[in-house]
Amino acid sequence: DAMVIQNPRYQVTQFGKPVTLSCSQTLNHNVMYWYQQKSSQAPKLLFHYYDKDFNNEADTPDNFQSRRPNTSFCFLDIRSPGLGDAAMYLCATSNDRGLRQETQYFGPGTRLLVL
Amino acid sequence: AQSVSQHNHHVILSEAASLELGCNYSYGGTVNLFWYVQYPGQHLQLLLKYFSGDPLVKGIKGFEAEFIKSKFSFNLRKPSVQWSDTAEYFCAVNAPTGRRALTFGSGTRLQVQP
Numbered sequence: 001d002a003m004v005i006q007n008p009r010y011q012v013t014q015f016g017k018p019v020t021l022s023c024s025q026t027l028n029h030n031v032m033y034w035y036q037q038k039s040s041q042a043p044k045l046l047f048h049y050y051d052k053d054f055n056n057e058a059d060t061p062d063n064f065q066s067r068r069p070n071t072s073f074c075f076l077d078i079r080s081p082g083l084g085d086a087a088m089y090l091c092a093t094s095n096d097r098g099l100r101q102e103t104q105y106f107g108p109g110t111r112l113l114v115l
Numbered sequence: 116a117q118s119v120s121q122h123n124h125h126v127i128l129s130e131a132a133s134l135e136l137g138c139n140y141s142y143g144g145t146v147n148l149f150w151y152v153q154y155p156g157q158h159l160q161l162l163l164k165y166f167s168g169d170p171l172v173k174g175i176k177g178f179e180a181e182f183i184k185s186k187f188s189f190n191l192r193k194p195s196v197q198w199s200d201t202a203e204y205f206c207a208v209n210a211p212t213g214r215r216a217l218t219f220g221s222g223t224r225l226q227v228q229p
Contacts, residue, residue, distance in 0.1 A: 004158075035217075045217065090158075092159075103161055103164055106151075107158055109158060
């Protein structure tokens with residue numbers, strides 16, 4: 001089945017130790033998104049890639065970076081995780097070939113714990 | 116800027132009861148509207164969406180929602196809930212063109228008691 005896959009599902013890191021979260025998709029969608037969802041809160045967009053073009057949200061901390069080496073894969077890098085970065089990180093994709101925005105499909109998320 | 120309000124944070128119903136979850140949005144232009152559901156331990160799944168046309172949209176698992184433009188609302192309904200509907204429900208909005216972020220409401224946790 002076509003889907004959005006996130007690895008790992010759970011990630012434990014130490015305060016200040018860089019960590020990378022992975023997302024892959026078999027949907028061949030051209031847009032990939034990273035959202036942060038803290039406990040009991042709504043998901044919040046960090047950034048997205050429209051094809052190869054990176055689009056950062058204005059309030060996303062510099063500590064968060066992303067890479068998209070090809071259509072199928074997208075990575076979220078947290079350079080120096082703080083305790084406040086503990087959250088669920090959601091990857092989503094959509095097929096926006098024209099101007100119109102289409103439905104976003106979500107992966108299962110990676111729950112990040114910072115010790 | 117867009118914003119979404121879900122006024123019911125936690126709803127508890129018995130099986131077979133009717134459900135209506137409120138969603139109001141704030142945005143001056145044309146919007147796309149979505150309801151996503153997150154079952155315990157699972158990922159966000161699309162329940163239904165409205166882009167244009169008939170304001171009454173039907174989704175999966177017997178859910179429907181009605182877009183009322185004059186009230187900036189997109190309430191979710193189901194005539195008879197089941198225990199398996201226990202989940203968190205998120206209303207979301209984005210603009211058809213332009214900024215590509217989904218703006219989510221804070222979510223409603225639905226608990227259906229058998």
